[in-house]
Amino acid sequence: MKRFKILGNIFSVLIFVFLLAPLVVVICTSFGESRFVTFPPQGFTLKWYAEAFGNVDFMKSILLSLRISIVSVILACVMGVMVSMYFWKKPGRVSEVFETVFLSPIVVPTVISALAFLQYFSLYSALSGFWKLVLAYITIEMPYVIRSVTASLSSLDASFEEASLVMGASPFKTMYRVTLPCIKGGIAAGAIFAFVVAFDEAVIVMFIRNARTVTYPLRLYSYIMESFTPLISALASIFIIISAILIIVLEKKIGLEKMY
Amino acid sequence: MQYQVELCEIVKDYKSFRAVDHISLGVQKGEIISLLGASGCGKTTTLRMIAGLIPPTEGSIKFEGIDVTNVPPYKRDVAMVFQNYALFPHMTVFENVVYGLRNRKIRDKAVLREKAEEMLSIVQLEGSESKYPRQLSGGQQQRVSLARALIVNPKIMLFDEPLSNLDAKLRVQTRTEIRNLLKQMNITALYVTHDQEEALSISDQIAVMNRGRIEQLSKPTELYNHPKTKFVADFIGQANLFDGVVEQAPDDELCLALENGVHLHCSSASETAANGEKKSVLIRPESITVSNQMLQTDNVFPARIVESSFLGSVIRYKMMLDNGLPIKAELRPGNALPSESGQVYVGFDREYAILVD
Numbered sequence: 001m002k003r004f005k006i007l008g009n010i011f012s013v014l015i016f017v018f019l020l021a022p023l024v025v026v027i028c029t030s031f032g033e034s035r036f037v038t039f040p041p042q043g044f045t046l047k048w049y050a051e052a053f054g055n056v057d058f059m060k061s062i063l064l065s066l067r068i069s070i071v072s073v074i075l076a077c078v079m080g081v082m083v084s085m086y087f088w089k090k091p092g093r094v095s096e097v098f099e100t101v102f103l104s105p106i107v108v109p110t111v112i113s114a115l116a117f118l119q120y121f122s123l124y125s126a127l128s129g130f131w132k133l134v135l136a137y138i139t140i141e142m143p144y145v146i147r148s149v150t151a152s153l154s155s156l157d158a159s160f161e162e163a164s165l166v167m168g169a170s171p172f173k174t175m176y177r178v179t180l181p182c183i184k185g186g187i188a189a190g191a192i193f194a195f196v197v198a199f200d201e202a203v204i205v206m207f208i209r210n211a212r213t214v215t216y217p218l219r220l221y222s223y224i225m226e227s228f229t230p231l232i233s234a235l236a237s238i239f240i241i242i243s244a245i246l247i248i249v250l251e252k253k254i255g256l257e258k259m260y
Numbered sequence: 261m262q263y264q265v266e267l268c269e270i271v272k273d274y275k276s277f278r279a280v281d282h283i284s285l286g287v288q289k290g291e292i293i294s295l296l297g298a299s300g301c302g303k304t305t306t307l308r309m310i311a312g313l314i315p316p317t318e319g320s321i322k323f324e325g326i327d328v329t330n331v332p333p334y335k336r337d338v339a340m341v342f343q344n345y346a347l348f349p350h351m352t353v354f355e356n357v358v359y360g361l362r363n364r365k366i367r368d369k370a371v372l373r374e375k376a377e378e379m380l381s382i383v384q385l386e387g388s389e390s391k392y393p394r395q396l397s398g399g400q401q402q403r404v405s406l407a408r409a410l411i412v413n414p415k416i417m418l419f420d421e422p423l424s425n426l427d428a429k430l431r432v433q434t435r436t437e438i439r440n441l442l443k444q445m446n447i448t449a450l451y452v453t454h455d456q457e458e459a460l461s462i463s464d465q466i467a468v469m470n471r472g473r474i475e476q477l478s479k480p481t482e483l484y485n486h487p488k489t490k491f492v493a494d495f496i497g498q499a500n501l502f503d504g505v506v507e508q509a510p511d512d513e514l515c516l517a518l519e520n521g522v523h524l525h526c527s528s529a530s531e532t533a534a535n536g537e538k539k540s541v542l543i544r545p546e547s548i549t550v551s552n553q554m555l556q557t558d559n560v561f562p563a564r565i566v567e568s569s570f571l572g573s574v575i576r577y578k579m580m581l582d583n584g585l586p587i588k589a590e591l592r593p594g595n596a597l598p599s600e601s602g603q604v605y606v607g608f609d610r611e612y613a614i615l616v617d
Contacts, residue, residue: 163346165333166311166418167408168363181350 023240030233037228048234058235061219068130068215069198072137077191079138080145085179087146088153099146106143113140114207121208129213136204141194148193152186185253192250196243262325264289264448265310265416270319272305272472279305281472282319287416290446292439293477294459296495297469303452306469307418310450312336323415334363339409340418343425345401347393353380353404354389360412379407382441399430406438410445417442417449423458431455435462456496460484468492489617493542500543500587506615508535513610516541522583525558525610539615547612548589550577552598555607563587565600579606 025039030048032041052058083102087095105113117136121127127135160182164174180187202217209218216239224232263286272280280302287293295303308314310321312333320329328336339360347356357379358372366372380386383403393401402422409417422438423431439462442449453459459466460480467477468491476488487493490501504516504524514526516539524541549555550565566586567578574590575597581587587606591597598604 157344157346159342159344159346160348162311162313162333163340163342163348164359165313166336166338166340167360168334168337168412169359170334173363178348182348184350 026233027237027240030230030237032230032233035229037230037233041230048230049238051231052234052238055231057214058216058219061214061216064130064213065199065216068133068137068213069195072134072141072198073191073194075134076138076141076145076194077187080142080190081149081180081183081187083142084146084149084153087150099150102146103143105140110140110201110203114204117204118207129208129210132208133205133213133215136208137198137201140201140204141197144193144197145187145190148190149183149186152183156182188253189250192246196246200239200243263287263322264291264324265450266322266325267306267310268320268322270306270309270321271317272302272309272314273317278472280309280316283472283474285467285474285477287448287450289448290443291464292442292449292451292462294451294453294463294466295469296453296456296459296466298454298495301469302472303454303469304420307340307420307450307452310416311338311340311418337412337415338418339412339414339416340420341402341405341409341422343421345393345398345405345425347401347405347408349393351392352389353385353391353393353396356393356404357389357408357411359408364412375411376407379411380404382410383407383437398426399434402426402434406441410441410447413445413447415448417447419449419451419453421453422451423453424455431458438462460496468495470495486614487542487616490540490542493540493614493616498545498588498590500545500548501540501616502585503538503540506535506537506539514615516613516615518585520584522561522581522585524613526613526615527611539617542614542616543587543608543612545576545588545590546574547608548587549607550579550589550591550598551605551607552603553605555605557607558610559613560605560607561585563604563606564602565598565604568600579604581606 029037029039029041031044031046032038033043033045034041083098087099113136117132117139121132121136156179160178161174164178165171169177200217201215202221205213205215205218209215214222220232220235220239223235265287267283267285270280270283271278283302283306285293295306297303305314309316312328312331316329320327322328323336348359351359354373354376357376358366361372361375376389377386380388383406385400385403385407388396388400388404393404396404402425405422419438423434426434435458441447451459451462453462460483463480465477466480466483468475468483470491476483476492478486478488483492484496487496493499493501502516502518502524504518507515507517507523516524516526518524526541549557550563554560561581561583563579563581565577565579569576570593573592575593577589577591579587579589589606
């Protein structure tokens with residue numbers, strides 16, 4: 001039995017190496033002194049980070065990505081919570097069908113969704129590029145919000161709402177003083193996941209971008225096409241670190257196991 | 261006399277079955293009535309209809325004479341104590357306790373604080389205001405839940421099996437506390453439970469429910485000593501029940517002829533027994549005497565002891581009468597006990613043989 005345990009440990013270490021090694025390589029190369037990305041990196045410098053933060057184009061793209069992500073996450077959360085609550089209150093065949101529809105963007109390949117958005121938005125040229133992206137991202141973010149909020153709701157005791165009603169609170173008051181506070185962990189978890197999904201989305205934006213909607217992943221991509229300097233690694237590292245912090249906060253505050 | 265809460269011919273139908281079947285019940289101001297029954301008998305459904313959480317299919321509910329059948333729960337001025345306490349996990353004890361007052365537009369911080377302190381001291385939880393429910397034990401949580409309900413001085417307090425998540429000792433202690441509090445504050449209450457001992461000790465009246473109907477509504481002692489139906493007799497306490505036909509004995513007293521020809525002298529207190537009517541007879545195990553000597557009671561039968569079990573305060577005997585009827589008796593260990601091998605005599609006076617439907 002002990003031998004199996006050791007084997008198991010070795011196996012899980014290998015999986016971690018497999019998953020994390022590329023990230024470690026990226027972070028290491030961002031400190032290299034040479035003009036080109038090399039591994040192992042030569043020398044140690046922070047100049048690429050200085051350059052990254054001083055680059056106006058990149059800063060613009062980061063701000064744009066943040067704006068798109070934040071606006072779409074807020075809207076996706078409002079709608080996702082409403083949809084989840086409806087499914088929770090009215091379980092049944094019809095709800096199941098609609099739930100599948102709402103969750104489907106997770107299983108539809110992104111390229112297909114992107115093509116669909118492209119065709120769809122070509123009919124509505126009145127929308128600005130910003131709002132096109134927000135609308136598209138809401139659609140792909142909603143499944144994450146719905147899944148996490150539904151998980152919170154299913155572990156929520158229905159007697160909390162009943163107690164609130166019986167104690168004299170109207171249904172509306174009950175929702176914002178009892179139900180929403182009780183599932184706020186699930187909403188936050190769904191929001192963070194949705195944010196990460198929107199922030200590093202690169203496929204849909206390629207299909208429906210215009211000159212004004214060069215988001216962070218897109219900017220990164222276009223730089224790589226031009227030159228492969230450690231600046232790219234530095235920018236990617238910033239990205240990795242931000243995502244890691246978000247996930248750690250999520251795990252500490254809410255617990256990732258709630259997501260599934 | 262106007263009832264504080266009155267149910268008139270309440271019916272609740274679900275898709276395939278009738279959960280509550282024409283229940284009528286009046287609760288007077290300050291009275292505690294229990295709804296007692298096995299699970300699925302409709303007692304919780306009845307309670308939830310009074311709270312307004314589910315609408316009745318037919319019938320009406322009146323509070324202080326005013327029809328509230330279509331009034332939503334948050335306008336009914338009721339309060340409820342749940343089986344799982346249902347304390348809001350994201351609020352402190354203080355926030356939980358004043359929740360009902362806040363909803364009744366009481367905003368003054370000083371008033372809220374004073375009221376909460378008073379309630380928490382009544383339930384002996386002074387100083388727990390800033391704790392969260394998860395930091396309290398089950399018993400303490402239930403007392404917070406009680407304080408949260410009592411603070412609004414509701415028209416009726418509804419209890420949904422409030423003690424079934426507590427351990428046995430705490431259950432006994434808490435039920436006495438609940439009764440004392442309700443009586444002290446003159447609060448009307450409806451108490452749902454499946455625990456007969458709890459119902460007997462807490463209530464002024466008990467409504468025994470079976471298949472969506474009230475079988476009998478009586479005071480606890482009345483219910484135990486003079487159950488009206490076989491179901492009630494069997495449900496409350498231990499019972500020996502035999503079916504038979506009513507006969508008038510030669511001495512003009514009531515008699516029940518059992519199927520195997522045995523005649524039992526019965527109490528004539530039950531008024532409505534007509535000759536030839538099919539009835540059952542109830543004999544409580546503790547009203548039976550067992551002895552090796554012949555007894556001088558109204559009913560005496562020779563028997564053999566099949567099994568005896570010591571239960572602490574009593575010894576329970578399972579016996580077989582020589583005429584083929586099984587019978588249970590409970591004797592106190594302090595008394596002279598019969599020897600278990602050989603012939604015994606089982607005896608009981610006629611007033612302990614109660615006719616039931």
